Amino acid sequence: MAEVVRPWPLADRDTGPFWEAQNRHELAFQRCAKCAHVRYPVGPTCPECLSFDFEWVQSSGRGEVYSYTVVQHQTHPAFSVPYTVVLAEMEEGPRVIAQLRGPEGARPEIGAKVRVEWEDGPHQALPVFVLDSGQRTS
Amino acid sequence: MSIRNRAAIVGIGQTEFSKDSGRSTLRMALECILEALDDAGLRPKDVDGIVKMRANDDFFEIDLMRSLGMENLRYFNEIPHGGGAACGTVASAVAAVASGMADVVVTFRSLNERSERRFGESSAGGGVGGWMQYYLPHGLVTPAQWVAIFAQRYLHEFGHTTEALGLVSVLVRKHAATNPHAMMYEKPVTMEDHQNSRWIAEPLRLLDCTLDTDGACAAIVVSAEKAKRLEEEGRREKEEGRQEQVRGEEIERGYRGQSPMTGGSGGVPPTSLSRGGWEGGGDRGRGKAVYIGAAAQGTGSRTEMMTSYQRKSLAKLEEAEATARELYRQAEMTPADIGMAQVYDHFTPFVLMALEAYGFAGPGEAPRLFREGRVELDGDLPLNTHGGHLGEGYLHGFGHIVEAVRQLRGTAVNQVPGVKTCLVTSGTGVPTSGLILAAEV
Numbered sequence: 001m002a003e004v005v006r007p008w009p010l011a012d013r014d015t016g017p018f019w020e021a022q023n024r025h026e027l028a029f030q031r032c033a034k035c036a037h038v039r040y041p042v043g044p045t046c047p048e049c050l051s052f053d054f055e056w057v058q059s060s061g062r063g064e065v066y067s068y069t070v071v072q073h074q075t076h077p078a079f080s081v082p083y084t085v086v087l088a089e090m091e092e093g094p095r096v097i098a099q100l101r102g103p104e105g106a107r108p109e110i111g112a113k114v115r116v117e118w119e120d121g122p123h124q125a126l127p128v129f130v131l132d133s134g135q136r137t138s
Numbered sequence: 139m140s141i142r143n144r145a146a147i148v149g150i151g152q153t154e155f156s157k158d159s160g161r162s163t164l165r166m167a168l169e170c171i172l173e174a175l176d177d178a179g180l181r182p183k184d185v186d187g188i189v190k191m192r193a194n195d196d197f198f199e200i201d202l203m204r205s206l207g208m209e210n211l212r213y214f215n216e217i218p219h220g221g222g223a224a225c226g227t228v229a230s231a232v233a234a235v236a237s238g239m240a241d242v243v244v245t246f247r248s249l250n251e252r253s254e255r256r257f258g259e260s261s262a263g264g265g266v267g268g269w270m271q272y273y274l275p276h277g278l279v280t281p282a283q284w285v286a287i288f289a290q291r292y293l294h295e296f297g298h299t300t301e302a303l304g305l306v307s308v309l310v311r312k313h314a315a316t317n318p319h320a321m322m323y324e325k326p327v328t329m330e331d332h333q334n335s336r337w338i339a340e341p342l343r344l345l346d347c348t349l350d351t352d353g354a355c356a357a358i359v360v361s362a363e364k365a366k367r368l369e370e371e372g373r374r375e376k377e378e379g380r381q382e383q384v385r386g387e388e389i390e391r392g393y394r395g396q397s398p399m400t401g402g403s404g405g406v407p408p409t410s411l412s413r414g415g416w417e418g419g420g421d422r423g424r425g426k427a428v429y430i431g432a433a434a435q436g437t438g439s440r441t442e443m444m445t446s447y448q449r450k451s452l453a454k455l456e457e458a459e460a461t462a463r464e465l466y467r468q469a470e471m472t473p474a475d476i477g478m479a480q481v482y483d484h485f486t487p488f489v490l491m492a493l494e495a496y497g498f499a500g501p502g503e504a505p506r507l508f509r510e511g512r513v514e515l516d517g518d519l520p521l522n523t524h525g526g527h528l529g530e531g532y533l534h535g536f537g538h539i540v541e542a543v544r545q546l547r548g549t550a551v552n553q554v555p556g557v558k559t560c561l562v563t564s565g566t567g568v569p570t571s572g573l574i575l576a577a578e579v
Contacts, residue, residue, distance in 0.1 A: 007263050007279075009271035019271075040448065041272055047440075067294070067452060069286035071277065072337035073344075078263060079277040087287050087447050095447045097276050097287075107340070110294050123265070126275055 004077040008123035015042045017056055023125045025118040027059040029092055040094035061116035062132075063088035065108045066095055072105070081105075086129050088114050098127045142468050143579040145232040146365035146427040149178025149358035150540045155321050155531030158253040159352035164197045166354035167248035168205050174356040177425040179368050179375075180242055182206040187213035187240030189230045191223040191247055191534060194255060202244075213240035217435075219443065221484060221565025222457070224535030225573045229433035231359035241364065247536035248354035256350055269442050282347055282485065284444040285567055286339040289487035291452040293341055296502030300341050304332035305508035306486035307345045310522045313515070314529020317551045321349055322529040346486040351531035355540045362579065365427035372424030428546045431559065432468035432574040436461030444567045453502070455488065457570045458495035458563065466497075469574045471559070473497035476574070478545060478554055479519055479561040480538035483526040488566045493521075496561060496572075515552055523552045535564040539573065546577040 011019045021028035029038050032046035033053035045052055066089040074081045082105030089095045100108060101117065108114070113132040118125050151173030153159070153166045175181060188199040188211055199214045213234045217223035224247065231243035266274045278284060293302065311327045314320035327345060335344040360368070438456025440448040449456060466472060473496060481496075483489045490504035498519060499507055507513050513521035524530045524541035531537060542560040544550040562573040 004263055006277075007266045007274045009275050010265035010267035011271075012267060015271065041269070041442075066447075067287045067291040069278075069283055069290060069342075070337070070340040071283055072340065073282075075283075076263075076277065076279045079279070083277055085276055085278050085283070085287075097273055097278055097445075097447070099276055110291070124275065 005122060006078040007076075008121060014044055018042050019124060021056065021058075022118075022127065025125060027061055027090075027096070027116055027127055028056045029059060029094055030054040031057045038092050038094060040096070057092070059116070060091045061127075063090035063096070063114055063129075065110050065112045065114055067110065068100065068108055070105050070107060084108065086114065088129055096127070098129050101128045101130050140468055140470075141232055141236050141433065142431055142470065143429045143576065144236040144362055145359055145430045145433075146362050147228070147357050147430065147539075147543050147575070148360050148365050148368055148427045149174040149176070149180065149356075149425055150543045151175075151177060151354075151356040152319075152537070152540050153354045155319060155351050155353040155533070155537075156252075157321075157352065159250055162196070163248040163250050163254075163354070164201055164205065166352075167197075167202060167246050167356070170248070170354040170356040171202065171206075171244055171246055174244070174246075174358045178358045178360075179372050179424045180358065182208055184242045185244055186211055187231060187234050187243035189213075189215045189217065189227040189234075189243060189245050191220075191227060192216040192218045193220040193223070193534075194249070194251075213243065217571070219565070219568040219570075221482060221534040222568040222570040224482070224539060224564040224571065225433065225562055226435045226564065226571035228357060228359055228430065228539065228573055229435055229571055232430055232433045235359055235361040235364070241360065243359045244356060245359060246354065246356035247533050249533060250352045251532060252350040252352050254352075269445065273445055278445075280339070281444060281567075282342050283339040285485045285488060286342050287445075287447065288452045288491075288567065289341050289485070292487055292491060292502075295453040298502070298505060300343070301329060301333070302490060302505040303341065303343075303346050303486040304329045305505055306483065306489045307332045307528060309508055309513055310483055310526040310528040311345075313523050313552055314525020317525045317530055319551070320525040320530040321351060322525060325529075342485060342487070345528075348484045348527040348532045349529075351533060353531055353533055355533050355536035357536075357539055357543065359430070362429060365429070368424070369427055375424075425543075426547045428543045429576045429579045430573060431471070431576045432465040433571075434461050434464035434468065435569065435571040436464060437569040441569060446567075453491070455491045455495045455566045455570075457568070458492050458566050458572075461563070461570055461572045462496045465561070465572050465574050471574060475559060476519065476561045477557040477559045478523065478542075479521050479563070480523070480526075480542050481521060481561075481563045482535050482538060482565050482570075483522060483528050484532070484565060486528070492563055492566055495566075496563065515554055520554045520557070523550060523554060535562075538562050538564075542573070542575050546575055
């Protein structure tokens with residue numbers, strides 16, 4: 001079977017810079033220019049103060065596992081099971097979804113420290129999480 | 139001003155639930171809408187409103203109109219966000235009949251989800267925009283996977299194992315096992331079966347996930363005043379002995395020889411499903427009105443379609459909490475006033491979290507309702523008495539509405555004696571909706 005390319009994000013007029021940053025291997029969030037609230041997912045206004053003005057700030061790439069799933073039943077031809085998808089709470093506040101790299105089907109501990117690494121694809125570079133050294137999976 | 143008891147459901151209809159209906163969703167919708175109108179003592183020319191759910195439909199309200207020979211609708215509307223919309227269609231119908239914008243409103247759901255298009259199916263590939271751009275490229279592509287992220291956190295925060303999820307599966311399948319209309323009729327499962335079923339997306343196993351179903355359900359909403367007039371007309375017609383003839387004509391025109399279920403099973407009249415369950419048989423006359431004590435929609439903070447992962451807590455359902463507050467306010471009730479609940483069971487963890495959101499248990503404590511037998515048919519809060527999505531069939535919450543009406547009429551297969559009030563909830567993880575229905579006012 002020919003390898004199916006993973007679905008890739010279609011940038012829009014709001015999210016364009018977010019995905020461009022990822023192609024530079026930067027995880028970027030919007031920070032409100034007025035009240036400094038960091039928001040994610042990408043949106044035109046600050047939900048705290050309604051300002052349209054913002055700047056892109058780069059995430060440290062460090063966070064903690066907030067939740068995860070190990071996908072065991074294959075539902076998409078591009079994603080071979082098992083694989084682990086992590087929701088990590090980043091140091092800046094937002095929670096980000098990405099796959100966990102490491103042993104296939106690994107179950108990370110909730111609260112485990114993770115950091116972002118990057119994988120290039122034909123359409124878009126995407127972050128993956130790796131456990132910071134010393135962290136265990138089960 | 140309150141909408142409490144200003145509207146009623148006066149007719150229900152339901153096709154068989156199967157893996158392959160063998161006919162179009164439009165045709166099934168028409169079958170169950172005609173059955174529901176007949177149940178209400180109404181005809182298509184009486185209908186001036188249609189409210190439908192928005193997701194995954196093959197047809198519009200104008201296709202129903204054309205098929206029913208209707209020339210005008212005063213009120214038509216679509217409620218968004220998948221299974222969260224089911225009770226929302228009734229809520230919209232309530233607003234219409236209570237305000238006088240419509241007189242008779244049809245609500246329905248019709249699906250060939252098993253044989254044609256699956257709701258949870260992932261896209262084959264390519265670029266994805268909108269909210270999905272943040273999730274699909276990472277392999278988080280189906281509702282089960284989106285919900286698993288909430289579920290893992292719920293289990294973690296309250297120290298539950300996946301046996302907490304199994305409690306829901308076992309209970310709901312038990313109720314389906316005694317419902318001949320259910321896809322899982324006579325197929326109960328044990329906790330061992332649950333724990334041995336294969337992983338889908340941890341912590342969800344196969345038995346934590348809804349069935350996929352072909353079928354259709356409909357409910358007719360009118361004002362309380364009109365409901366009383368219809369009931370009065372029904373009584374008068376019965377006295378005059380005309381009712382059999384009228385219904386005979388309807389069945390002749392609408393159904394004869396058309397339903398595989400009725401055709402294949404040797405003459406169970408289609409109306410028996412709404413009137414008396416499969417055991418009901420006989421002529422019970424026009425369906426009794428069931429009053430709508432409350433009808434509400436609700437959302438929560440930082441809402442996305444199934445991926446509201448930025449919320450402060452993922453161990454609760456904000457949209458269900460919001461809907462609960464509004465329902466109890468409208469109905470002037472508390473959870474203690476609710477006699478039974480039909481809770482949207484697409485995935486077992488969201489049943490537990492919904493029971494907590496609607497105030498029947500504290501945070502993380504819903505498993506106790508199962509362990510203490512309170513959600514059994516003889517408990518103080520019988521739950522998903524028809525067997526729900528996990529056992530009867532997945533009609534995106536519409537089967538729950540129809541079952542609530544049957545229970546309050548006293549005509550359900552797994553009838554709970556003397557039940558007076560029923561909570562019905564719609565899909566969670568998305569903007570949702572709910573109803574409190576009452577047997578009488």
